[in-house]
Amino acid sequence: MLVIGRNPVLETLKFNPKSIRKIVLLDSVTDSKLTEIAAKAKLKNIIIEKLPKAHFEKLFDKKDKSDGISQGILAEVEDFVYSKTTEILKSVNDKPKVTLIILDEIQDPHNFGAIIRTSVSSGAEGIIISDKNSVKVNHTVIKASSGATNYIKISKEPNIYKTIEVLQENGYKIIGTLLKSDESLYNFKFPDKCAVIFGGEGKGLRKNMVNLCDSLLKIPMEGKIESLNVSVAAGVVLFEILRQRNY
Numbered sequence: 504m505l506v507i508g509r510n511p512v513l514e515t516l517k518f519n520p521k522s523i524r525k526i527v528l529l530d531s532v533t534d535s536k537l538t539e540i541a542a543k544a545k546l547k548n549i550i551i552e553k554l555p556k557a558h559f560e561k562l563f564d565k566k567d568k569s570d571g572i573s574q575g576i577l578a579e580v581e582d583f584v585y586s587k588t589t590e591i592l593k594s595v596n597d598k599p600k601v602t603l604i605i606l607d608e609i610q611d612p613h614n615f616g617a618i619i620r621t622s623v624s625s626g627a628e629g630i631i632i633s634d635k636n637s638v639k640v641n642h643t644v645i646k647a648s649s650g651a652t653n654y655i656k657i658s659k660e661p662n663i664y665k666t667i668e669v670l671q672e673n674g675y676k677i678i679g680t681l682l683k684s685d686e687s688l689y690n691f692k693f694p695d696k697c698a699v700i701f702g703g704e705g706k707g708l709r710k711n712m713v714n715l716c717d718s719l720l721k722i723p724m725e726g727k728i729e730s731l732n733v734s735v736a737a738g739v740v741l742f743e744i745l746r747q748r749n750y
Contacts, residue, residue: 514650525550532575583640586656591629608703616647617734625741679716
């Protein structure tokens with residue numbers, strides 16, 4: 504798997520250097536950030552390769568070339584390792600307040616990456632995605648998250664409905680976001696242990712997921728736009744949870 508871009512490579516180098524097989528640099532790009540990355544990599548005995556533009560371009564799919572070439576760096580790393588939801592629950596068992604994220608068929612890697620970054624920034628402890636009809640962690644997701652995939656556990660489950668039942672059995676309240684809900688996000692007191700579901704692009708939460716929720720909330724809006732991009736909606740909700748718990 505590729506990790507593309509300076510910040511994602513640097514974060515991987517800091518958090519999980521053993522996963523890096525080698526770092527590849529575009530030989531026509533030099534600056535202090537690339538020098539820093541190369542120096543850190545050498546200290547960890549990571550292979551560094553410099554390539555001319557023609558050879559560097561061949562490492563990318565056409566749709567990904569602009570991102571990679573503009574920053575002049577990539578790392579070849581081991582495939583992303585997912586956690587199990589049971590492992591996430593065990594890791595937060597002693598915490599009095601926990602926020603988990605469930606993504607219901609998110610398919611845009613940029614949205615997924617942005618949600619991962621927001622989840623880490625807002626203090627969420629884990630993300631759960633479905634194995635079906637969902638984007639997986641790839642180099643675009645890692646780049647969009649600015650390397651935040653290194654700082655949160657992500658579970659990929661074959662049966663998301665059963666996973667929600669397991670969460671409820673472990674004391675988690677399932678909170679859904681729904682445009683037509685009567686309850687405002689800002690009038691709701693978030694429980695100490697909750698899992699917030701965000702629906703896929705365009706269609707939102709599927710009916711079966713809505714039926715599993717303990718509470719359904721809407722984000723109050725004004726103006727002519729009725730809905731938000733899912734990654735923006737996630738930011739609004741997650742930072743409201745952070746505000747309620749800490750400020």
